[in-house]
Amino acid sequence: xxxxxxxxxxxxxxxxxxxxxxxxxxxxxxxxxxxxxxxxxxxxxxxxxxxxxxxxxxxxxxxxxxxxxxxxxxxxxxxxxxxxxxxxxxxxxxxxxxxxxxxxxxxxxxxxxxxxxxxxxxxxxxxxxxxxxxxxxxxxxxxxxxxxxxxxxxxxxxxxxxxxxxxxxxxxxxxxxxxxxxxxxxxxxxxxxxxxxxxxxxxxxxxxxxxxxxxxxxxxxxxxxxxxxxxxxxxxxxxxxxxxxxxxxxxxxxxxxxxxxxxxxxxxxxxxxxxxxxxxxxxxxxxxxxxxxxxxxxxxxxxxxxxxxxxxxx
Numbered sequence: 311x312x313x314x315x316x317x318x319x320x321x322x323x324x325x326x327x328x329x330x331x332x333x334x335x336x337x338x339x340x341x342x343x344x345x346x347x348x349x350x351x352x353x354x355x356x357x358x359x360x361x362x363x364x365x366x367x368x369x370x371x372x373x374x375x376x377x378x379x380x381x382x383x384x385x386x387x388x389x390x391x392x393x394x395x396x397x398x399x400x401x402x403x404x405x406x407x408x409x410x411x412x413x414x415x416x417x418x419x420x421x422x423x424x425x426x427x428x429x430x431x432x433x434x435x436x437x438x439x440x441x442x443x444x445x446x447x448x449x450x451x452x453x454x455x456x457x458x459x460x461x462x463x464x465x466x467x468x469x470x471x472x473x474x475x476x477x478x479x480x481x482x483x484x485x486x487x488x489x490x491x492x493x494x495x496x497x498x499x500x501x502x503x504x505x506x507x508x509x510x511x512x513x514x515x516x517x518x519x520x521x522x523x524x525x526x527x528x529x530x531x532x533x534x535x536x537x538x539x540x541x542x543x544x545x546x547x548x549x550x551x552x553x554x555x556x557x558x559x560x561x562x563x564x565x566x567x568x569x570x571x572x573x574x575x576x577x578x579x580x581x582x583x584x585x586x587x588x589x590x591x592x593x594x595x596x597x598x599x600x601x602x603x604x605x606x607x608x609x610x611x612x613x614x615x616x617x618x619x620x621x622x623x624x
Contacts, residue, residue, distance in 0.1 A: 336389045338382060340404075345424040348406025351398040352424075353378045355389025362391065366460050368437045368620065369425070370396040371444030373467075374535025377403025377524040380441075383517070384605060387613035392620070395428075397421060399447070401531050403524055411486070411534050414542040418450035425451075425458065432457035437620050439463040441562070441605075443539040445470065449549040461624075462555050463616060465562045466579045468572030471550075471586070474543055481540035484533045493529045511565060517606045550583060556592040558619045559584055560612070562600045592624050 336357055342349040368388060370381050378385075378396035388394040400420050401407020408416065430436050437460050440448030445464040452459040469480060487493040508518045528534065559580040566572040574582070580595045587593035598615050605612055 336386065338386055342404075343424045343427045345400065345406075345420045345427070347400045347408055347420055350400060350406070350421065350424040351378070351404030352395050353382065353385055354393065354395045355385045356393045357389060357391055361393055365392045365620065366435050366437050367393040367395060367430070368439065368616070369430075370394065371421075371438065371440040371447050372396065372399065372402070373442035373444055374399070374539060375402060375525045375528060375532050376521055377527070379403065379524045380521050380606065382520075383607075384609040384613060387609045388616060391617070397424070399443070399535060401528055401534055403527065407528070407531065408534070411537050414446045414450050414538050414545070417535075417538060418447050418454065421447065422451055422455050422458070430458055435460040437461040437463070439465070439560070439616065441465040442467045442470075443535045446539050446542050446546050449546060449553065452555055453549045453552045456554055459555055461620065462553060462557045463560055463619065464557065464583075465560045466576055466583060467564070468566045468574040468576060468579050470579050471547055471583055472573075477540050477543040481537060481543075484537045484540065486533055486537070487530045490529045493526070493532055497526050507565075511601070512603045512607070514603075514607045521606075547586060550586045551588050553587060554589050554591060556624050557584075557587050557590045557594075559593075559595045560600070560615060561595065561598065562602065562605055562612070564602050 336355045339354055341352055341354060343352065344350075370378070370385065372378055372380050377398045381396040385394045385396050398405035399407075399417055400412070425436070435458060438448045438452065440446070440463075442465065445466055448462060448464060452462050469476070485496075487496060504522070508515070525532070561577045561580055563576045567575040567578075577595070577599065584593050584595050596615055596619065598611070600612055600615075
């Protein structure tokens with residue numbers, strides 16, 4: 311019989327007790343919009359009065375297997391002077407999703423429909439930010455719907471672009487649980503290592519707990535996002551070369567190189583990728599160096615870097 315002690319119950323309690331917003335912060339709100347898999351969930355913040363109409367809305371795409379929850383604090387930091395939306399990738403968080411392993415193109419197509427249903431397009435453009443798997447979805451959307459996207463920001467992982475044989479190894483190592491029981495068992499087996507990782511990164515305990523619960527929600531489809539990201543492989547390289555929008559690469563180190571998991575750091579990967587953006591009006595790596603705890607604990611400086619780039623005259 312499957313047993314996991316009190317670990318899952320503790321994580322659920324953590325998720326329920328997220329810190330309250332400061333009085334001067336705009337309220338985080340939630341909504342749903344139709345897309346091909348059903349409904350897509352999003353979180354959003356808008357400043358009083360809706361903000362400056364000359365500032366395009368900013369849409370955030372999360373990493374796998376997280377949800378928009380990882381952006382809660384960042385959305386509030388950015389939403390003080392502009393509309394910000396964080397989407398749940400189909401099948402993650404509160405979004406309905408595919409029953410079979412999708413491709414990045416499938417995720418992007420569904421999210422393009424959702425964005426159009428929210429009123430975005432050539433007459434109402436958006437700026438976008440994608441983190442890890444989210445960077446692949448962002449590239450696909452920006453390349454296939456260039457009139458919708460004004461500027462692109464990405465936070466790259468250490469394996470964003472690697473030789474196809476290395477990407478195939480990553481894909482081959484992705485394991486899809488066959489039952490919810492197996493998904494819970496694997497989660498609990500990995501939990502002690504993940505707790506040590508959290509302690510090392512010093513990500514806020516409540517924020518981490520909330521994200522951990524969200525990561526578990528897909529159950530047997532937990533690794534669909536990673537599988538799609540690794541399968542995308544050289545098509546990502548091609549999309550990068552096709553992007554015509556200005557592109558900024560934001561360095562957010564996750565410790566993967568230091569732990570021996572990946573060969574490249576986020577900055578090294580960003581310096582590698584910036585040379586691949588051959589069609590971009592302007593491509594650059596922002597000078598700032600961030601880490602995961604900056605994103606999750608104190609996102610003000612990252613929000614400021616994004617805001618400066620959005621407002622920069624190009």
